[in-house]
Amino acid sequence: MEHQTSSRATTALALAACVAIAVALRVLPAYSVVFAHGFVNFQEPDAWFHVRTVHNLLAHFPYRSGFDPYALFPGGQNIPTAPVWDYLLASVAWLLGGGAPSTALAGRVAAWLPAILGALCPIPAFFLARRFFGGMAGAFAALWVAVASGDLLWITHLGLADHHAAEGLLAFLTLAWMCAAVDERSPGATAP
Secondary structure, X not given: OHHHXXXXXXXXXXXXXXXXXXXXXXXXXXXXXXOOOOOOOOOOHHHHHHHHHHHHHHHOOOOOOOEEOOOOOOOOEEOOOXXXXXXXXXXXXXXXXXXXXXXXXXXXXXXXXXXXXXHHOHHHHHHHHHHHHOHHHHHHHHHHHHHOOOHHHHHOOOOOOOOHHHXXXXXXXXXXXXXXXXXXXXXXXXXX
16 A cells, blocks of 8 residues: 555656646746736737737627637638637636736736646646556656657747647547547446
8 A cells, every 4th residue: 555655656746747847848948038028929920819819808708709800901800710719718817817807917828828738738648658558658658748849849838829739738638538438348348
């Protein structure tokens, strides 16, 4: 029993270290650029688009406009993106702001949420790899996802308030849950 408790504590510590590393890689390089000069400097055009949509949503919460007058000069256009990401950003800001979030709070939430979601990716990676290959493979998978460069790191860094950050985490969660569902024996099944 004591060995099992020690093993769980070691596993939890290793997983927490992977998440901390993931946060550091996503936040530290961009922090001084994103939070410079007293405002949030988002890191690409899609992030600015989503934040503008979130500001509009918060002004009329919980109703989201389906039209953006600034999107296509001179007459505007219908909003071409699904609303889930905008609702996620707006809901977090709305809750943290006690039902009346400031523009600055909404910007900070939008800047931080992708990095937080990206830093959570090592958790489902750990459980998925551990399920099939054991604890050491789970720890390696969590570390690899935490430090891997490329698209996952880019879409989940501080200041990139785009819906792809949620897609990365949700893809890992979906894969982990699907593998768990396939491995479960149905209630009426007999042993082979």
